[in-house]
Amino acid sequence: MEKPSTPKLSLGDLKDELIEHLMQELCTPLTNIKTALKLLESPTIKPPQRQRYLGLIGGECERQNSLISGVNRLIALDRISDRARIIPLQLSQIIPGIVSTYQPLAAEKGVRLGYTIADNLPPVIFVETWLRQIAIDLLHNGIKYTRSGGRVFVQAAVQDEYVRLEFLDTGIGIPPAEMPKIFNRFYRIRSSADDDNNSAGLGLTIVQNILLRCGGSISVASQIGVGSKFRVLLPMGG
Ligand code: ADP
Secondary structure: OOOOOOOOOOHHHHHHHHHHHHHHHHHHHHHHHHHHHHHHOOOOOOHHHHHHHHHHHHHHHHHHHHHHHHHHHHHHOOOHHHHOOEEEEOHHHOHHHHHHHHHHHHHHHOOEEEEEOOOOOOOEEEEHHHHHHHHHHHHHHHHHOOOOOOEEEEEEEEEOOEEEEEEEEOOOOOOHHHHHHOOOOOOOOOOHHHOOOOOOOOHHHHHHHHHHHOOOEEEEEEEOOOEEEEEEEEEEOO
């Protein structure tokens, strides 16, 4: 039976699961790294093989790095001092700056990146570092899962007592069967399109947790080969 998604985490809930996953996620790559290092020692190794083993070691190190930083970010969500900083924030003063920091990455991939955030939107009541984290994670995913020639776009509008912030991409899309699972901890979709995906599958878990803690929510609509739309609702001030 599939495990139901339990988005709201306390440190206590997390402990056992984190330790178990960390052991798995750290041990398997370590074995792969050790094997690759042993093979690299062979005096008869050919340059293409050498390159392959070095690439494998690099990828495994990157995944462990994502895992450790993701777990740290998840644990940091329980820091009371952060939650105390819920203040009115103007999206037009935050989102454009974040988008511009991703322009070089998008350009390198051949992905067009843009946004429309009106200056006169009402402020949202949120923690600034968390809002930035949400935008960074969703923008990063949009670029990561969109091929050259595609487009990633951020837009915002008022919806009832929320400001709706949407991240749209013309990327690879998400298979319908995977949609309920993508917010689960450590969940990654494995496909030939992202064979070099060295992430930890914690980005969307963190985004959803932040939103639940601040009275917001996230939903997704996606179509394979067409693209995805992540819709975030942020509570409005006033
Ligand atoms: P990851 O760090 O692996 O990107 P996330 O929690 O951010 O982990 O996302 C979980 C999975 O959801 C990813 O492995 C990816 O397969 C899928 N996903 C997330 N965002 C997108 C997107 N914009 N387009 C297609 N697939 C996505």
